[in-house]
Amino acid sequence: MLRNVNKLLIANRGEIACRIIRSCRRLDLRTVAVHSEADASALHVALADEAQPIGPAPARESYLRADRVLDAAKVRGADAVHPGYGFLSENAAFAEAVQASGLLWIGPSPRSIRDMGDKERARALAHGAGVPVLPGSPRFAMGELANLEASAREVGYPLLVKATAGGGGIGMRRVDAPERLRETAEATQSMASKAFGDGTIYLERYIERARHVEMQVFGFGDGTAVHLHERDCSIQRRFQKVIEESPAPRLPAAVRERMAEAAVRLCRQERYAGAGTIEFVVDADTFDFYFLEMNTRIQVEHPVTEMNTGRDLVAMQIEHARGKLAHLDQRDIVARGHAIECRIYAENPAKHFMPSPGRLARFALPEPSDDLRIDTGFREGDEVTFFYDPMIAKVIAHGPTRDAAIGRMIDALDAIEIEGLAANVAFLRATMRHSEFRAGNVFTGFVDRFKADLVRV
Amino acid sequence: MATTIELKTDITGSVWKVLKQPGDRVDEEEPVLIMESMKMEVPVMATEAGVVREILVKEGDIVSDGTVVARIDV
Numbered sequence: 312m313l314r315n316v317n318k319l320l321i322a323n324r325g326e327i328a329c330r331i332i333r334s335c336r337r338l339d340l341r342t343v344a345v346h347s348e349a350d351a352s353a354l355h356v357a358l359a360d361e362a363q364p365i366g367p368a369p370a371r372e373s374y375l376r377a378d379r380v381l382d383a384a385k386v387r388g389a390d391a392v393h394p395g396y397g398f399l400s401e402n403a404a405f406a407e408a409v410q411a412s413g414l415l416w417i418g419p420s421p422r423s424i425r426d427m428g429d430k431e432r433a434r435a436l437a438h439g440a441g442v443p444v445l446p447g448s449p450r451f452a453m454g455e456l457a458n459l460e461a462s463a464r465e466v467g468y469p470l471l472v473k474a475t476a477g478g479g480g481i482g483m484r485r486v487d488a489p490e491r492l493r494e495t496a497e498a499t500q501s502m503a504s505k506a507f508g509d510g511t512i513y514l515e516r517y518i519e520r521a522r523h524v525e526m527q528v529f530g531f532g533d534g535t536a537v538h539l540h541e542r543d544c545s546i547q548r549r550f551q552k553v554i555e556e557s558p559a560p561r562l563p564a565a566v567r568e569r570m571a572e573a574a575v576r577l578c579r580q581e582r583y584a585g586a587g588t589i590e591f592v593v594d595a596d597t598f599d600f601y602f603l604e605m606n607t608r609i610q611v612e613h614p615v616t617e618m619n620t621g622r623d624l625v626a627m628q629i630e631h632a633r634g635k636l637a638h639l640d641q642r643d644i645v646a647r648g649h650a651i652e653c654r655i656y657a658e659n660p661a662k663h664f665m666p667s668p669g670r671l672a673r674f675a676l677p678e679p680s681d682d683l684r685i686d687t688g689f690r691e692g693d694e695v696t697f698f699y700d701p702m703i704a705k706v707i708a709h710g711p712t713r714d715a716a717i718g719r720m721i722d723a724l725d726a727i728e729i730e731g732l733a734a735n736v737a738f739l740r741a742t743m744r745h746s747e748f749r750a751g752n753v754f755t756g757f758v759d760r761f762k763a764d765l766v767r768v
Numbered sequence: 769m770a771t772t773i774e775l776k777t778d779i780t781g782s783v784w785k786v787l788k789q790p791g792d793r794v795d796e797e798e799p800v801l802i803m804e805s806m807k808m809e810v811p812v813m814a815t816e817a818g819v820v821r822e823i824l825v826k827e828g829d830i831v832s833d834g835t836v837v838a839r840i841d842v
């Protein structure tokens with residue numbers, strides 16, 4: 312069904328809001344920015360055709376307020392909503408409310424958002440689509456540890472005892488042998504019950520040297536889907552991505568192919584509509600891979616894929632939602648060369664990567680070109696407030712080979728000047744130059760393992 | 769003779785959760801309150817074991833780097 316869209320509201324801020332505005336321009340759509348009080352003079356507001364305030368600085372009083380975002384759409388006469396990433400992007404109730412208001416939702420169906428947002432259901436769906444999932448146990452409620460040993464044997468050692476309410480590495484303990492299982496399970500329950508008010512735990516296989524590799528997918532909502540190749544996001548700090556690249560270095564072609572097939576299978580089964588990302592954990596030594604989760608939105612690191620494939624994923628999302636995107640054939644998707652993204656964060660690597668809010672007294676970036684893309688939501692003089700994410704820019708370099716892309720990235724990082732707050736540029740440069748990174752020896756423990764080389768204290 | 773130590777936040781942000789009240793016992797390295805900054809939760813931990821004398825902030829307060837947020841009798 313063809314939908315008429317003239318004005319699109321972007322329910323987000325920062326670089327992704329600016330980036331969505333760029334695609335809207337290309338598609339000849341008018342744009343409405345929403346903003347909190349802290350963002351009244353932010354770049355995304357300046358770039359949009361119109362802007363509407365939606366509340367005080369804290370996100371839960373503005374960017375997370377579905378009612379205010381919808382009111383803004385009404386007031387401004389928008390007929391479509393793009394949620395970006397984070398905030399309301401994976402909130403099925405918000406997607407439904409957008410649709411119920413007669414607006415076009417630029418994203419997958421609320422059903423898919425709900426399916427993939429429930430981690431247990433997502434695992435079951437993946438399993439049903441023949442996608443390998445990490446061996447895991449059922450849940451154990453606080454104080455209930457019946458059949459713990461048998462479950463652990465099924466999962467296999469080493470394993471992690473994980474609190475269901477935990478996340479980001481908090482509430483996880485490793486067990487190498489059965490002797491330590493029960494006491495660790497009890498300790499994790501007790502800790503989780505104190506810290507999160509919920510002592511429920513489960514067991515999951517632990518992978519010694521893990522990589523994070525994800526597949527960019529695009530579904531057409533009718534059971535057909537394509538993939539746009541993988542991104543390796545193994546270089547992380549604080550369990551969050553900081554460098555992403557494609558193709559994944561030293562990943563055998565056969566493994567890459569099987570991952571792509573698995574991802575597309577899940578998408579087809581789900582009758583998924585629009586852009587999505589299927590995340591896998593990959594054993595860096597055996598290349599066994601397991602489904603982690605599916606993100607039902609545009610991803611921070613999507614430019615890596617855009618640089619290699621020449622596709623505009625945001626424009627594809629919009630065109631698909633309004634019924635104007637022709638089906639793509641897998642053979643139409645061709646990835647060329649190598650792309651790397653570095654996330655520039657306002658944080659201090661020497662202080663455990665602690666956030667460092669402040670004013671960008673100096674903020675100079677290199678000139679973009681065919682092989683260098685820069686996405687940012689800030690200008691010199693802007694305040695990077697503690698209310699939101701510490702990411703201040705994404706630098707994406709492309710080259711015919713990985714070495715060429717790394718070289719281009721180093722040149723770009725050398726040209727960045729930031730004053731007024733602590734940033735991670737020197738850390739990124741040290742990583743780009745590191746012999747193990749150059750050799751493609753990436754794994755999620757990379758930053759911890761080579762910290763002494765990467766961080767000057 | 770008990771001495772009183774000051775706990776400072778080394779990050780600018782808002783006070784997300786106050787975990788301890790005056791009179792509560794705390795162990796060394798035990799979180800007294802949790803700050804929220806740039807979507808990250810950063811605990812302010814007791815640098816020594818003792819008893820909380822006073823909490824100088826409340827949930828939702830915006831506090832800058834270096835501010836004393838609690839005092840503890842050790």
